[in-house]
Amino acid sequence: MEKILFFLTILPFLCFSEQTFNNxxxxxxxxxxxxxxxxxxxxxxxxxxxxxxxxxxxxxxxxNIPEECADYIKEYMTGIGYIFDLKRVSNEAGIYxxxxxxxxxxxxxxxxxxxxxxxSNFPYYADHGYGLEIFDSTKFDQWVETGMAPAIExxxxxxxxxxxxxxxxxLLTGRSERHRSITVDNLFRAGFRxxxxxxxxxPEDHGKTATIYKSDxxxxxxxxxxxxxxxxxxQWSDLLGSSMSTxxxxxxxxxYFIP
Amino acid sequence: MEKILFFLTILPFLCFSEQTFNNxxxxxxxxxxxxxxxxxxxxxxxxxxxxxxxxxxxxxxxxNIPEECADYIKEYMTGIGYIFDLKRVSNEAGIYxxxxxxxxxxxxxxxxxxxxxxxSNFPYYADHGYGLEIFDSTKFDQWVETGMAPAIExxxxxxxxxxxxxxxxxLLTGRSERHRSITVDNLFRAGFRxxxxxxxxxPEDHGKTATIYKSDxxxxxxxxxxxxxxxxxxQWSDLLGSSMSTxxxxxxxxxYFIP
Numbered sequence: 001m002e003k004i005l006f007f008l009t010i011l012p013f014l015c016f017s018e019q020t021f022n023n024x025x026x027x028x029x030x031x032x033x034x035x036x037x038x039x040x041x042x043x044x045x046x047x048x049x050x051x052x053x054x055x056x057x058x059x060x061x062x063x064n065i066p067e068e069c070a071d072y073i074k075e076y077m078t079g080i081g082y083i084f085d086l087k088r089v090s091n092e093a094g095i096y097x098x099x100x101x102x103x104x105x106x107x108x109x110x111x112x113x114x115x116x117x118x119x120s121n122f123p124y125y126a127d128h129g130y131g132l133e134i135f136d137s138t139k140f141d142q143w144v145e146t147g148m149a150p151a152i153e154x155x156x157x158x159x160x161x162x163x164x165x166x167x168x169x170x171l172l173t174g175r176s177e178r179h180r181s182i183t184v185d186n187l188f189r190a191g192f193r194x195x196x197x198x199x200x201x202x203p204e205d206h207g208k209t210a211t212i213y214k215s216d217x218x219x220x221x222x223x224x225x226x227x228x229x230x231x232x233x234x235q236w237s238d239l240l241g242s243s244m245s246t247x248x249x250x251x252x253x254x255x256y257f258i259p
Numbered sequence: 260m261e262k263i264l265f266f267l268t269i270l271p272f273l274c275f276s277e278q279t280f281n282n283x284x285x286x287x288x289x290x291x292x293x294x295x296x297x298x299x300x301x302x303x304x305x306x307x308x309x310x311x312x313x314x315x316x317x318x319x320x321x322x323n324i325p326e327e328c329a330d331y332i333k334e335y336m337t338g339i340g341y342i343f344d345l346k347r348v349s350n351e352a353g354i355y356x357x358x359x360x361x362x363x364x365x366x367x368x369x370x371x372x373x374x375x376x377x378x379s380n381f382p383y384y385a386d387h388g389y390g391l392e393i394f395d396s397t398k399f400d401q402w403v404e405t406g407m408a409p410a411i412e413x414x415x416x417x418x419x420x421x422x423x424x425x426x427x428x429x430l431l432t433g434r435s436e437r438h439r440s441i442t443v444d445n446l447f448r449a450g451f452r453x454x455x456x457x458x459x460x461x462p463e464d465h466g467k468t469a470t471i472y473k474s475d476x477x478x479x480x481x482x483x484x485x486x487x488x489x490x491x492x493x494q495w496s497d498l499l500g501s502s503m504s505t506x507x508x509x510x511x512x513x514x515y516f517i518p
Contacts, residue, residue: 048307049343056314056509058348060355084308092317250315 047072051254057236062257065131073130073254077122083154085252090154093232093249094161100229100246102166109196109226110162111218111245113233114173114183116253118159118192119149131255144175147182151190155232155251159192162230168196170226172217172238174210174258177202210258215241306331310513316495321516324390332389332513336381342413344511349413352491352508353420359488359505361425368455368485369421370477370504372492373432373442375512377418377451378408390514403434406441410449414491414510418451421489427455429485431476431497433469433517436461469517474500 038046047069053059065073076082102108112118124143125131143149163169175183177200184198205213214237218228222243231238231245234253239245297305306328312318324332335341361367371377383402384390402408422428434442436459443457464472473496477487481502490497490504493512498504 045340045343049340049347052311052314052344052511053347053351055311056348056511058351058508060351081304081308084304085311088308088312089315089317092312092319095319249317252311252315 043068044072051076054254054257055250055252057240059257061259064134064256065254067132070129070132073132076254077125077130082252086152086154089232089249089251090158093158093230096247096249097158097162097165097167097230100165102229103227104166106168107225107227108167109170109221109228110167110230111170111172111221111228111232112155112159113235113238114171114175114187115149116152116234116255117232117238117251118152118155118171119186119190120152121149123148123150125255135256141179144179145182147186147189149186149190151192152251156191158232163194167229168226169194170221171195171198172214173198173200174213175200176206210235210237211241214238215243218243218245302327303331310335313513313516314509314511316499318516320518323393323515324388324513326391329388329391332391335513336384336389341511345411345413348491348508348510349417352417352489355506355508356417356421356424356426356489359424361488362486363425365427366484366486367426368429368480368487369426369489370429370431370480370487370491371414371418372494372497373430373434373446374408375411375493375514376491376497376510377411377414377430378445378449379411380408382407382409384514394515400438403438404441406445406448408445408449410451411510415450417491422453426488427485428453429480430454430457431473432457432459433472434459435465469494469496470500473497474502477502477504 047066050059050066050069051073097110100108115121121140121143124140128136128139159169171187173183180198180200183200187193187195187198199217201213205216208216219242221228228243228245230247230249232249232251233239234251235258236250237258239248239250306325309318309325309328310332356369359367374380380399380402383399387395387398418428430446432442439457439459442459446452446454446457458476460472464475467475478501480487487502487504489506489508491508491510492498493510494517495509496517498507498509
């Protein structure tokens with residue numbers, strides 16, 4: 001009897017579901033040239049869905065943000081949404097960091113990426129359409145060489161937390177070895193200190209994807225005896241591959257993609 | 260001169276950034292009991308941020324959705340947002356599947372999870388607060404035993420695509436071996452056919468987390484000679500661990516978390 005009652009309760013949903021579960025709303029197909037027919041609300045939904053797909057690592061390599069999402073991404077980056085997400089990931093990472101039993105032998109490591117993880121290139125991207133323009137490495141290098149990238153404050157908070165808990169901090173960045181000095185200056189100016197290692201791309205790493213380069217470096221760290229317990233990065237290529245961290249934290253970044 | 264001009268251009272952003280980058284908006288701290296002071300828009304932003312954190316695998320294990328997000332999650336699941344996201348992940352996976360060179364030796368594999376990946380338990384969760392209620396395995400089993408879970412249509416489309424491309428489909432589910440027969444019935448009723456293997460939890464797998472259980476099963480597949488080229492799942496525990504797929508696709512699911 002209970003089963004029958006249960007079944008009767010869900011019957012309306014089943015009928016709804018079986019017949020019309022996905023046909024209820026006939027959205028224009030994504031990736032088809034119907035965009036001009038979409039309402040502003042549909043465009044917004046499409047761009048939110050695109051941003052979530054970026055964060056869930058569902059997209060193929062992409063070179064710039066979809067043109068129709070320029071306003072949405074600008075609004076997200078300049079509004080409270082981005083800061084909200086940065087605070088959340090910092091809080092979550094902090095909760096995890098406090099829960100870890102450290103061995104205290106100097107080999108408990110937390111890896112941080114640099115750009116869009118510790119340092120913000122917001123001022124540069126604000127001037128380049130928040131990812132709408134195709135990446136220009138010459139112009140970006142000029143920006144890097146100013147050494148003026150501000151700290152991402154929630155990351156600085158996490159950075160200080162993990163240091164005070166006794167983690168060794170390792171900075172692993174896709175920046176080139178030739179930018180070591182300006183990167184150190186910039187990190188100091190932004191408040192980051194006391195790292196154990198700052199690993200930059202040396203000439204032999206330049207042909208590698210970020211995933212391979214960072215995996216190789218993590219494997220070297222593991223070979224040196226480090227236990228990689230936490231890893232913070234804004235790209236999935238900071239986090240996936242071999243010698244992965246026990247837990248990873250993906251900071252929001254809808255502006256660019258590094259394979 | 261060019262450098263000075265460049266610097267002058269970005270100066271306003273630097274000033275903004277250095278002094279007030281993260282202090283511009285003083286949001287109440289997340290995870291603190293300020294929720295009652297939040298406006299409906301702030302609650303919505305908080306719940307969107309929570310959902311994105313779920314999809315980016317940033318959260319610690321959680322048992323049910325935040326109470327204040329009940330309305331937001333219901334709206335997402337019953338509105339067009341969820342279907343939009345499901346269509347996108349299916350499209351992206353299809354684009355990738357078509358780009359893969361298959362060897363044609365019968366060992367090119369695509370793994371699908373079952374619940375919330377091929378079959379939808381939407382009718383069940385509609386009756387249980389879309390993740391607001393703590394999971395009740397007895398009630399859920401009663402639902403599973405009806406065998407009436409509908410297909411997630413965008414996944415059925417992808418399923419047929421990967422089959423027609425020549426992939427071998429392997430279903431890897433956390434459902435128990437005792438539900439094999441009803442699961443087969445349900446999959447057939449929903450339109451899924453021609454899988455190579457349907458792997459369910461046998462008694463010796465019951466103490467394992469999903470991540471370990473699914474990693475073990477993937478490793479067995481690799482030992483049998485399969486190349487795991489694609490993997491679709493709604494939980495990160497479907498996708499991460501050892502013997503990971505070349506590419507993974509995370510279907511949206513803000514209703515529950517399986518470690």
